[in-house]
Amino acid sequence: MSRRPVTLPFPLAALAVLAAALPAQSPFANRHELPEDRAEGGHSVTAEQCKQWLYTLASPEFEGRQTGHPGFRKAAEFVAAHFEKLGLEARGEDGGYYQTVPWSATEIDGEHTFVKFEKAGHEPLQIPAERLSGYVAAAESAAGPVALLVITPAEPPEPPEPASDGRRRGFRMPEIAGLDALDLANKVVVAYLKPSDDNRTNAMVRFSLRRSLAGKNAAAVLFVQQDEPEGNLRGASGSRRAANPAAAGRRRQPGDTTFGGSDLDSFLALAGLDKKVLEGAELAPAIDLQATVEIATEDKQAPAMNVFAVLPGSDPNLRDEFVVIGSHLDHVGMRGGLHPGADDDGSGTTGVMAISQMFASNPVKPKRSVLFVCFAGEEDGLIGSGYFARNPPIPLESIVAELQMDMIGRDEEANAESRTTAERNEKAEDNRDTLHLVGTRKLAPALHELCLAKNEQAGFVIEYDQEGMFGRSDHANFARMGVPVAFFFTGLHRDYHQTTDTPDKIHYEKLLRVASYVYDIAFDLAQADDRPLIDPELWAGMRGKGSEEPAAPRMDK
Numbered sequence: 440m441s442r443r444p445v446t447l448p449f450p451l452a453a454l455a456v457l458a459a460a461l462p463a464q465s466p467f468a469n470r471h472e473l474p475e476d477r478a479e480g481g482h483s484v485t486a487e488q489c490k491q492w493l494y495t496l497a498s499p500e501f502e503g504r505q506t507g508h509p510g511f512r513k514a515a516e517f518v519a520a521h522f523e524k525l526g527l528e529a530r531g532e533d534g535g536y537y538q539t540v541p542w543s544a545t546e547i548d549g550e551h552t553f554v555k556f557e558k559a560g561h562e563p564l565q566i567p568a569e570r571l572s573g574y575v576a577a578a579e580s581a582a583g584p585v586a587l588l589v590i591t592p593a594e595p596p597e598p599p600e601p602a603s604d605g606r607r608r609g610f611r612m613p614e615i616a617g618l619d620a621l622d623l624a625n626k627v628v629v630a631y632l633k634p635s636d637d638n639r640t641n642a643m644v645r646f647s648l649r650r651s652l653a654g655k656n657a658a659a660v661l662f663v664q665q666d667e668p669e670g671n672l673r674g675a676s677g678s679r680r681a682a683n684p685a686a687a688g689r690r691r692q693p694g695d696t697t698f699g700g701s702d703l704d705s706f707l708a709l710a711g712l713d714k715k716v717l718e719g720a721e722l723a724p725a726i727d728l729q730a731t732v733e734i735a736t737e738d739k740q741a742p743a744m745n746v747f748a749v750l751p752g753s754d755p756n757l758r759d760e761f762v763v764i765g766s767h768l769d770h771v772g773m774r775g776g777l778h779p780g781a782d783d784d785g786s787g788t789t790g791v792m793a794i795s796q797m798f799a800s801n802p803v804k805p806k807r808s809v810l811f812v813c814f815a816g817e818e819d820g821l822i823g824s825g826y827f828a829r830n831p832p833i834p835l836e837s838i839v840a841e842l843q844m845d846m847i848g849r850d851e852e853a854n855a856e857s858r859t860t861a862e863r864n865e866k867a868e869d870n871r872d873t874l875h876l877v878g879t880r881k882l883a884p885a886l887h888e889l890c891l892a893k894n895e896q897a898g899f900v901i902e903y904d905q906e907g908m909f910g911r912s913d914h915a916n917f918a919r920m921g922v923p924v925a926f927f928f929t930g931l932h933r934d935y936h937q938t939t940d941t942p943d944k945i946h947y948e949k950l951l952r953v954a955s956y957v958y959d960i961a962f963d964l965a966q967a968d969d970r971p972l973i974d975p976e977l978w979a980g981m982r983g984k985g986s987e988e989p990a991a992p993r994m995d996k
């Protein structure tokens with residue numbers, strides 16, 4: 440018994456069976472009718488399947504999918520296995536589904552890492568790597584006389600008043616009185632921060648100290664504390680792009696290698712100092728010790744890959760042209776607790792998995808080829824898609840459009856980035872049918888028109904008020920090279936980049952509806968005789984262009 444007396448087009452039987460099997464609020468109810476040539480594939484995915492994929496992507500086991508970390512590799516293997524199960528073509532390295540993105544993980548070489556304190560006529564104190572903790576940006580090898588600093592935390596200045604957009608700017612760091620006057624050149628600084636009850640104060644004083652010491656030409660900087668250090672020395676991980684100023688900047692900042700507990704007692708004993716010195720007001724008590732700091736690291740390629748697969752086109756004349764369907768696979772990981780990233784961008788990756796199954800299951804194979812890709816390093820600055828655009832596994836000229844899904848599983852509502860009164864009054868329940876279309880009016884009018892035409896069936900309330908988000912997801916790297924793009928986005932919400940962006944808050948019917956809409960657009964792009972052309976005026980107005988000429992053909996040439 441079907442729910443609604445409907446005149447079902449071909450293929451009837453399959454649809455009727457599926458519709459009957461699903462819960463009342465079947466996703467079919469929401470999903471627009473698909474043209475006959477693509478309906479069977481389009482209806483081969485259920486909201487329940489999407490739920491299973493997204494719960495896996497957002498699971499603790501994937502540790503928030505931070506690029507360069509084991510959780511990201513698990514997510515990449517999960518998506519690659521999906522592509523393989525669908526029989527999609529592997530065109531990556533070694534016949535696989537990966538394009539490795541240079542990403543270095545600085546690993547600590549424990550065998551050659553230690554801190555040593557010496558005093559003539561005394562047994563030296565050598566602290567091995569396993570009794571050190573902290574974050575290491577680069578290898579370090581230094582020696583020199585010790586300068587002990589005893590830091591009394593000053594109350595951080597009151598945070599500035601929020602500006603009209605609700606944001607606070609111009610935080611001032613707590614000053615460390617007397618530090619400027621000290622000559623610490625070529626010395627090994629051992630800094631002891633008197634603990635304050637407020638962790639924010641501790642963190643800000645530590646940050647302020649590291650920044651102030653950056654200009655003092657110290658040979659090395661170490662921190663010492665009362666308690667045994669927690670955790671180990673951790674290396675940095677980041678995109679291995681020589682020109683990456685962020686990486687370079689990170690390398691210049693002193694590390695925060697820390698020792699403590701019983702090693703603090705041994706350190707003071709060797710120096711002949713009483714523990715009371717750590718309670719005194721004196722910033723730099725006299726001390727007579729030599730120190731050697733050896734932090735050895737190894738740079739290794741960390742887990743960072745774009746995961747992609749191809750459905751070859753059926754037309755020999757058009758199969759060397761591609762429709763690209765993308766999302767980003769990564770999220771921010773475990774910084775400050777597990778960040779599941781269910782909506783950002785677990786929902787988009789689930790969309791890519793859904794659409795790849797739609798195409799793979801559909802009897803009619805479109806003329807052009809379709810490339811499905813989940814990028815790495817988006818949260819670190821669109822790194823994976825930037826690498827893909829600079830080292831494309833298929834010619835950029837052959838890409839007729841890049842369709843990007845990033846956050847397609849929720850309803851827009853007021854959030855931390857809301858600026859205007861209207862934005863602050865956004866309610867999720869008012870946005871059940873809302874979808875933002877971003878970037879479609881930037882390059883190729885035909886793509887914009889196609890999206891609008893297809894929405895007549897999809898039935899979304901399309902909004903264009905988020906062009907400000909244009910540069911904030913992977914499609915931007917394609918647009919800059921002159922590839923037409925369409926970015927699909929259901930809007931920001933209170934859980935954006937929070938540990939609360941969890942899979943139980945996702946609207947799976949809506950997610951599947953967006954995926955079906957994108958599938959329908961992609962199918963048309965892959966079937967049409969003509970491809971969207973670049974409007975020369977729009978191209979001329981495009982900021983941050985990555986090349987003189989657009990990769991896609993222009994209207995005027």
Ligand SMILES: [Zn+2]
Nearest residue numbers: 783784845846
């Ligand atoms: Zn995102």
